Amino acid sequence: MTTARTQPDQREIDGIRKIVDAISEAFTAKIVGQRDLRESLLIGLLTGGHILLESVPGLAKTTAAKVLAESIHGRFHRIQCTPDLLPSDIVGTQIYDSATNSFVTQLGPVHANILLLDEINRSSAKTQSAMLEAMEERQTTIAGQVHRIADPFLVVATQNPVDQEGTYPLSEAQTDRFLLKEIVRYPSPEQEVEVMSRIDAGIYDTDHPSTPVVSLDDVLRAQQVVRHVHMDRALMLYASQLVDLTRHPANALPKQIAHLVEYGASPRATIAFCKAARAKAVLSGRAHVLPEDIADLAHRVLRHRLILGFEASSAHVTPEVVIDAVLRAVRVR
Structure with missing residues (x-):
């Protein structure tokens, strides 16, 4: 027996807004401008959908995805797509353990909360298919055994519109699986100067990660509320x-x-x-x-x-x- 959906009241919405505002503040503490990018990533996070980004290199796409993961205390993985990337490099494989004389499953980087697929169109069609299957099914299959991908799960895939040599363009059926496509624009001169100031202040140093501001459970609760809007x-x-x-x-x-x-x-x-x-x-x-x-x-x-x-x-x-x-x-x- 199914139960009817209950529309959230304003108190619930205000509670989710606090979660979203905390993530937004963590985002803007490192990312200058890029309001549309921030909104698209938040929409993807709240809906469980995946985001396709198009831009030239150097516009903080990796930083944005990493900051988002850090702010929700999630696991972040980045995959640099290349023509020789294999499906097993994405979903995982079995390796032989000589100590136990048996095969051990090693999960691939797709098992993350926030996954950045950098230049997805540089990977082969076979590898693209493996990635998109994991996105759609929220699971991987290794040696006949199914491994669920943890929730929340957000894939951020990027494409470079300039250099198309040696690429494998996504098919229409594949791009259709992305909830949104965002075009990331160049920053203004003032925003670029602010980026330089933050670099000088050490904000982007590897030993200066973003502080988690919400939990994964908070994100899952927010997703439930959004479904009932x-x-x-x-x-x-x-x-x-x-x-x-x-x-x-x-x-x-x-x-x-x-x-x-x-x-x-x-x-x-x-x-x-x-x-x-x-x-x-x-x-x-x-x-x-x-x-x-x-x-x-x-x-x-x-x-x-x-x-x-x-x-x-x-x-x-x-x-x-x-x-x-x-x-x-x-x-x-």
Whole structure:
């Protein structure tokens, strides 16, 4: 027998806000700017979804993921993806122990709370598949034995949009498994100077880790509350209509934009909208979702799920242009 969901009251939301604010303070103590990155990572943490980051090197992606792990007292692992990386390097393998004359299971770095997959598109398709299976199933199988990955579990994968030589681009089915895709921008000159000041102060030294501010149990409790945040059926329909229009762009988009879309987003996009919008509502201190929550997430939910044709590339039309047109065409009913 299943029990009905109970919408959290404002006291519960305020309690989760304290957890989120503590993590945010730990984040901003080391990371300068990057408000959107912080929000996307928090949404991923609160929903149990995974985040795809795109940026050139040197924009503190590794530091951001490490600080997040330290702030929640979680285990952090970083994997530098290369073409010769094997699936066993990710999930683990069995090694022979001569002392006991038996094989011993050695779990791979995917068994972490926060996992950074640096330049995921440099690993082979076979290794990418192993990583994404672990992300989806929350478990690994070694020599026929299943090993669960601890909760909470957040994968932060990065891609470098500049250097594409020797890479294996993620397939559409693989990118679809990421809850959000965030584009990490360059800092402003003022922010860059602040980074220099923090380097001089030793804030980024290896012997200066972030202090844990919440526990893993706090994060798990926050995830339970986020799942119960109220989302009106009309807003679910709004999210679904946004996604549906990417599949049938000729129905409402201008002709010059509609013909550039080859394939729209899958139902995973609607699921991502509903999950992420609930987390965004909590970040704003609300126990209910507003239309603005969905609209604000549109770029991050849809940009990696739209497949544009060659004409879009030649005309320098980005997915964001199409998404903006979709937002203008769909209204909440």
